[in-house]
Amino acid sequence: MSETEEKMKHLDEMTCLLYLERQLDRARGLEVSLHTQECQSCRTLLRALERESRLLTRAMFEDNEPLPSRLAQFQEAARRSMQWIWALAFGLAATGVYALYTEYIEPWQRQLHEAGFNGTNLLGLLIFQSPFWKGWQSVITLLEFLALATLGGLGLMFLRRRIRRGSALALVFASLCAALLAPTQASATEFRKGDRITIGKDEVVHSDLYVAGGQIRIGGTIEGDLVVAGGDVEVSGHVLGDMLSTSxxxxxxxxVDGSIRGYAGNITIKGKVGRNVMSFGGDVNLDHDALITGSVTTGSGRLSLDGHVGRDLLAFAGQSNISGDIGGAAKIYGGELNIDSSADIRGPVDFEGDKEPQVSPQAKLASPVHFVKQTHGPNYSNPHYYIWQLIWASAYILFGLVLFALMPAFSSQAVNSLQEHLGATLGLAVLVGFGLFVAALIACVTVVGLFVGLATLALWFGTLYFGLVVVGAQLGQWLMGRTKEFWPLVGRMCVGVVIIRVLAMIPQVGWIFKYGAAFWGLGAISLVIFRRFQPVPATGLTVPP
Structure with missing residues (x-):
């Protein structure tokens, strides 16, 4: 018998498996059984397949299968390594928070304190002592209404099974009628508008006054706050509260017994201010007769200070001329500073500008002017610059690590959409990047929408940072290959973020790489959010005839 005929007589693995699973017919099964009794090789194959089948069946029904020793050792080593990784991450986070506080928040708080905002924390400074604090009452009223509506809805949901539908409708309509018939609170605000508005010397307004017009003359007494918007505004009367002007x-x-907040092309103060002055305009003039009890904060093209300031001065001006009295410190940022002979500054003077200050020898200064020449752009010769770049890169990486860990599926989809939908992400980058920012600014202009606008701006900035991280991950995948695993994706994100930060350091064009990556990532995130809100069509459903 030849070797080929001998091989043809042996059973194959599929026949043996069908025999073990009792899938052969009776005649074929008897034939296989007789053959395995006579053939040693086929009997060995059948026993091996039977043993393998039992092992697989047992493994499928075991709940907690022990890991092999190598995998268990690797898992323990990875767990120990993760402790060091998280310790390093928290260390970087603490360093970033400290650097952010010392570099930005603490100087802002100090400047706001010098401007007269004496809140105990940053939240109090931004909210309770904001120049737009009057609008928060409307926000509180809106929140109260929403809270009552929510409680009413929960009550109806709780009682909907205990009362009939007609009774529920009667209850709803009765509540609406009671709300409509409830007496409204008397408004403590007076509004006036017109081309020419004049409040005489003997006229007294016993509330807050909102005025809008072309030419406005306030000569009487305002017992509340004065909010004025016009082309030409003159206040010669007495305001017992604050004054807010946009003119x-x-x-x-x-x-003005309170503070003055002014936004105008030309601001001139000749009277007395009981608290502080914050003014932004083309020209800001504090006349010789001006008396400001508190501090002065100003941003203008030209500042002329000839009056008396009781506390500190914080100025951002192209040209600053000081010939009056300042009871505290003076910090001035701008192009030029001139201190005349009649000036009297009782605190330290810090000036950061393009030219050295011109100080008269007859001027009375508590100490010589501390001058720092302004540097436009980063100082590449300073090691401090590179340390901050390293801190910011670490902050970006830590931010991306947290977001990738919290939202792995969303982050992976955003990264993949950059390559799969290039045109859509670029289009949404322009649409959402600029449209959302403009919408937030418009919301901030309205008093009631201020909170919504600020929240939208915060979300917009946070999404830009996340977008840069997403683009960094995609850049890392282009260089190192695509992956779906978590830690390899994080590693590619780290490489990409470092590359983007290095490109952002290039003079003149670095900002293009930085903001281009951030806006492109914003477009990818917007595309993923848009697709998640789209309804998914059902598949596999048959339409009845």
Missing amino acids: GQVRMTGQ
Whole structure:
């Protein structure tokens, strides 16, 4: 018998498996059984397959299968390594928070304190002492209404099974009628508008006054706050509260017991201010007769200070001329500083500008002017610059690590969408990147929408940072290959973020790489969010005839 005929007589593995699973017919099964009794090799194959089948069946029904020793050792080593990784991550986070506080928040708090905002924390400074604090009452009223509506809805949901539908409708309509018939609170605000508005010297307004017009003259007494918007505004009367002005030209020759917040092309103060002055305009003039009890914060093209300031001065001006009295410190940022002979500054003077200050020898200064020449752009020769770049890169990596760990599926989809949908992500980058920012600014202009606008701006900035991390992950995948695993993706993200930060350090064009990556990533995130809100069509359903 030849070797080929001998091989053809042996059973194959499929026949043996069908025999073990009792899938052969009776005649074929008897034939296989007789053959295995006579053939040693087929009997050995059948026993091996039977043993393998039993092992696989037992493994499928075991709940907790022990790991092999090598895998268990690797898992323990990985767990110990993760402790060091998280310790390093928290260390970087603490370093970033400390650097952020010392570099940005603490100087802002100090400057706000010098400007007269004496809150105990940053939240109090931003909210309770904001120049727009009047609008928060409307926000609180809206929140109260939403809270009552929520409680009412929960009550109806709780009682919907205990009362009939007609009774529920009657209850709803009765509540609405009671709300409509409830007496409204008397408004403590007076509004006036027109082309020319004049409040005489003997007129007294017993509330807050909101005025809008072309030419506005306030000569009487305002027992509350004065909010004015116009082309030409002159206040020669007495304002017992604060004054907030947005106008083309403002002249204050009377008395304001509170603070002045002015946004105008030209601001002139000749009267008395009981607290602080915050002014932004083309020209800001504090006349010789001006008396500000508190501090002055100003941002203008030209500042002329000839009056008396009781506390500190914080100025951002192209040209600053000081010939009056300052009871505290003076910090001035701008192009030029001139201190005349009649100036009297009782605190330290810090000036950061393009030119050295011109100080008269007859000027009375508590100490010589501390001058720092302004540097435009980063100082590449300073090691401090590279340390901060390293800190910011670490902060980006830590931020991306947290987001990738919290939202792995969302992050992976955002990274993949950059390559799969290039045109859509770029289009959404322009649409959402600029449209959302403009919408948030418009919301901030309205008093009631201020909270929504600020929250939207915060979300917009946070999404830009996340977008840069997403683009960094995609850049790392282009260089090192695509992956779906978590830690390899994080490693590629680290490489990409470092590359983007290095490209951002290039003079003149670095900002293009930085903001281009951030906006592109914002487009990818917007695309993923848009697709998640789209309804998924059902598949596999048959339409009945």
